[in-house]
Structures are given as structure tokens and as C-alpha cells.
Amino acid sequence: VTSMHSLLQSATFLPQLGHNPLASGPLVLTKDGHIRGVSGDKAHIFYGIPYADPPVGAYRWKAPRALSPWPGVYDASFPRAACMQACAGPIIEECPQTVSEDCLHLNIFVPLEVNFSTPLLSSLPVLVWIHGGDFIAGSASKPLYDGRFISNFTRTVVVNLEYRLVVIILLSFSAVNKSSDM
16 A cells, blocks of 8 residues: 555654654654554653554455544554454463454664654664454454564664454455456
8 A cells, every 4th residue: 555655664764753742642644644542661652653544344345445534643552453363262361351343554763863843864764563363353453463572672663563353354356256347
């Protein structure tokens, strides 16, 4: 998705963007609008940044659509819901508490040493960390995928993302095959 690529490019250049010293967390500007994150014990964190418009309603069975800019400042201070998934049997304890079809989000972790009010002298590497779960379960917001430690101790921008899982993909093939306009 082009929007996700743009956000990842923005992650590389986050330190070159502005910071509002009157606010409680780091503020960055992307092509889709302002995003406010939080500064934690090991990293600056931007949770739940959308990388596509929500695939809900009439768009449920369609490919993701480019992200629409949001008004105001996007609150990226807390994790968003995981994608719909099949949770049963021995993995049920591992399943996220909250799931939604509106789940195409990413989390960005930036080293604490980054000062958002001054440009970086050199770019930081970016690690895109895709959660496991055999495409049937999992979430970027599970503690296992918390990127703040990797980010801070390796001077790396860590990005992890939620993505549609098999439960919704299989249902979409069924719906598309039964559609009269296909």
C-alpha cells in the first residue's frame, strides 16, 4: 500500500520533523497529518498509526484503499485493536483482548536519544518487524513485539504492523466468488 510506504519513509525522517514542547509527547508531521506519540522509558512510541483506510462496510472484501488524511492531531499514544482472528484451543490465552476489522495500523519506536526539535546528522536504520502467528493469529501490540528495547539499544527505528489474517482473507474469497459482478 502506497500510504504505508510513505509512513515508513516518514519514520526514517521523524527526527527532522517538528516537536511541540508544550505537548506531552513527540509531535511529527506526515503527508497525512500530525501524529502525537508518547515518550516511554526506552523509546519514543507512536502506536496505531493507520496505513490504509479502514476496510469496513462496503470495503470489507476489497483491497486496502489509500489512507485519507485526518483532521487535527492523530493520537498515537495507545495501541489499537488487533485484526480479526481465529482464537481457539491452546492459543486462546495468547489472543488479543480487542480485535476489529479496522486494524490496518503500525507502531513506530524511535530511540530516546532522538531530539525531535533538531535534525539528525545521519539517518537511522529502520527495522520492519512483522508479527508471527502463522497468518491466523497474533498482534503487533503483544509484549513480545514491543520494539522500544531494540530501538533504544541499537539506535534503530522499529516499525511493526497489524495486517489482515486468514480468517478475514478466507471469508473475502468466499464473498468475492459469490458476487454477481465478478
